Amino acid sequence: MTVISEVGSSPISSSASSRSSAGESEASAIRQRNEERILEAAEAVFAQHGYRGGSVQAIAEAAGLPKSNVLYYVGSKRRLYVALLERMMARWNAMLDDISVDDDPAEILEAFIRSKMALTRAHPQGSRLFAAEVLGGAPFLQDYLRGELRDWVQARARVFEQWAERGLMDPVDPVWLIFLIWSATQHYADFEPQVLGITGRDALGEQDYQHITDFLCRLILKGCGIRG
Amino acid sequence: MTVISEVGSSPISSSASSRSSAGESEASAIRQRNEERILEAAEAVFAQHGYRGGSVQAIAEAAGLPKSNVLYYVGSKRRLYVALLERMMARWNAMLDDISVDDDPAEILEAFIRSKMALTRAHPQGSRLFAAEVLGGAPFLQDYLRGELRDWVQARARVFEQWAERGLMDPVDPVWLIFLIWSATQHYADFEPQVLGITGRDALGEQDYQHITDFLCRLILKGCGIRG
């Protein structure tokens, strides 16, 4: 799947109204600022209401710009949505590291859980955007899910299986294990109103995240027969 | 939170166009059949697109009825949505059993996981409807989350803590444990396109569900220091 154009130029500028004849050029400060505002606003709106339920007017209001100004920069609702998904995927792809059978299972699994929880905390709206898109049937993400994400999962699963063969962890199903870690870590972004309602909090703080992360690391590693 | 009116009468009939002067009366066979069609269709549409993104026209098409006929039965989009949420909550409340410190932790946790997975399999759209509503900030569910669901979680957590004190399980955080079980079990409904895309399946079968359930039971119980 296409990664967003290289850092420095605008993520949308090559596809909307700045068709400079010199090819890809540096976006102006005004354009960069406004596009960033639009992307942030759009992420929140689409994360909350999905593609169909999110309106360009709501995005415009959240960005503090007139609707036609938003459309001037991004071209269309669809283009904006695709740009957002690509941004999200780029962020995730940066985390799709490779692991080896020579690595230590405890370290790898713990790092995996910790980095996912850190992402949840840093980018909750990205997680919600993904959740909304998948709830909607993932129409824009099929290639990604069936392509590089799947390859990554399968490669990681193979390493988990080899660890199990060496007796370094229990022979759990590695794919369900990966889903368990994803669901457990994303839950705190995706279902935040539930978490806050039930725990009586207004927000989760750094210390809460620390406790949750520690809890997940301990339980999942022990549950896998690692360092129990 | 209000539970749906008693079995036998229509879940919507008391609030839309059948204002019989004799009070609550048995709905006709036509009404029952059409209301059920509408509820099923609406559940799918709202689960996929959320409240804002789901349209009455789409629901009407999915139900095979004209839009104004749908509105004849349900009154408004909002009433329909509320009725759906109430139906979902009633289904969930039937599962909010009580446990005691004298129960066996292994049995209780395993039953909890198994029943949640069975619910995921039997009512995936209900799970997705809940997810969409929570992603949207849970505007219609705050009382439920902060009320009886919270009470249930707290009561269950207290029992978990007492088990830990008796050395029957590790002293894990009981609330995070409940969230872990919810997120892990609902994942297979809510993120089904992801699961299918990554595993290369067109659907999850009974055997898949069995394996996943067994995996979750084993890992989570072992991770809690129960019967490891």
Added chain:
DNA sequence: GATCATCTTGACCATTTGGTCAAGAACTAA
């Protein structure tokens, strides 16, 4: 069969939606 209630459903309505368009202001480079 007559009467009343329920059901069906297209026409209609005000508002919202994703755009398109173009005038004028602001910015940039020579």
Added chain:
DNA sequence: TTAGTTCTTGACCAAATGGTCAAGATGATC
């Protein structure tokens, strides 16, 4: 300063939206 580019933004458009309305068909009861 001039010319060209970018940015701003209200007016406008066709289609979609959640309804409302009422005529006629169907169902139920006496």
